[in-house]
Amino acid sequence: MKLEIKDVSFSYGKDRILFKNVSFTLDKGRIFSVLGANGAGKSTLLKCIANLLRPCRGEICLDGVSLHRMEQREVARKIGYVPQTHTAAYGYLVRDFVVMGRAPYLRAFEKPSGEDYRMAEEVLEEMEIIHLADRPYTELSGGEAQKVMIARTIVQQPDIILMDEPTNHLDYGNQMRMMKMIMKLAGKGFGILMTSHMPDHVLLLEGEVGILNDEGEFITGKAADIMTEDNLSRLYRAKLDLVFMEELNRKICICKDVCDDYREIV
Numbered sequence: 001m002k003l004e005i006k007d008v009s010f011s012y013g014k015d016r017i018l019f020k021n022v023s024f025t026l027d028k029g030r031i032f033s034v035l036g037a038n039g040a041g042k043s044t045l046l047k048c049i050a051n052l053l054r055p056c057r058g059e060i061c062l063d064g065v066s067l068h069r070m071e072q073r074e075v076a077r078k079i080g081y082v083p084q085t086h087t088a089a090y091g092y093l094v095r096d097f098v099v100m101g102r103a104p105y106l107r108a109f110e111k112p113s114g115e116d117y118r119m120a121e122e123v124l125e126e127m128e129i130i131h132l133a134d135r136p137y138t139e140l141s142g143g144e145a146q147k148v149m150i151a152r153t154i155v156q157q158p159d160i161i162l163m164d165e166p167t168n169h170l171d172y173g174n175q176m177r178m179m180k181m182i183m184k185l186a187g188k189g190f191g192i193l194m195t196s197h198m199p200d201h202v203l204l205l206e207g208e209v210g211i212l213n214d215e216g217e218f219i220t221g222k223a224a225d226i227m228t229e230d231n232l233s234r235l236y237r238a239k240l241d242l243v244f245m246e247e248l249n250r251k252i253c254i255c256k257d258v259c260d261d262y263r264e265i266v
């Protein structure tokens with residue numbers, strides 16, 4: 001399974017192109033992270049790839065076939081999408097909510113089978129949230145709901161999982177467990193495309209990175225090559241530092257002096 005984003009541009013109106021000429025590929029088992037300031041268009045890009053929005057230029061292909069030539073049900077078997085926030089209209093029990101991930105495999109009005117429920121429970125167990133199985137989805141905390149959404153997407157068994165800020169709402173321990181889970185999912189062969197506001201998480205994951213800047217341009221490369229102090233400081237308009245930590249054998253991203261004003265350093 002190969003996802004190809006070919007020269008994609010998007011605009012919500014006629015006046016402003018949000019991003020232009022975005023190109024990259026994602027294979028099974030790989031991690032691709034998208035970084036960008038607030039409002040740069042990261043979520044919009046993910047929605048285009050989930051086939052929920054249509055780019056004004058370019059093409060998005062799965063194994064050489066344009067998403068627009070595929071039925072949404074077929075896309076849903078290959079691409080799972082975890083939005084940044086999700087509001088359920090009805091208080092489904094978590095186990096029923098998670099089993100809805102099987103929908104792309106069911107016929108109209110067909111109910112999920114015992115095997116579908118078994119699969120949902122297995123994923124809930126693996127994610128250590130089985131204790132939530134009989135709670136209404138609408139009563140969960142933001143972090144719990146985020147994990148349940150991810151469980152539903154795994155149950156969908158796509159090749160590619162799109163995650164819009166997967167550590168959103170999570171406490172620090174759960175953020176680290178989420179990083180571990182993303183690596184584990186990639187290890188199992190899922191292609192992971194995620195957005196993040198946390199450069200250090202992206203350094204930790206070590207995959208490919210795309211940086212969406214204020215001008216709507218997209219630069220890509222390996223995390224170690226593209227995540228330079230200069231690129232990150234420019235992106236976030238703050239003086240950021242990459243410090244090598246021997247214990248970790250990698251660079252970490254910190255802001256040594258929060259009082260440093262970016263305007264004074266460029």
Ligand SMILES: Nc1ncnc2c1ncn2[C@@H]1O[C@H](COP(=O)(O)OP(=O)(O)OP(=O)(O)O)[C@@H](O)[C@H]1O
Pocket residue numbers: 012018036037038039040041042043044045
């Ligand atoms: N449906 C819409 N119609 C018009 N403009 C929109 C729509 N959705 C988003 N926008 C605008 O498009 C821009 C990009 O939004 P988007 O949510 O993709 O950014 P983002 O990079 O994910 O931001 P954040 O990091 O704050 O989540 C923003 O200026 C936003 O206000």
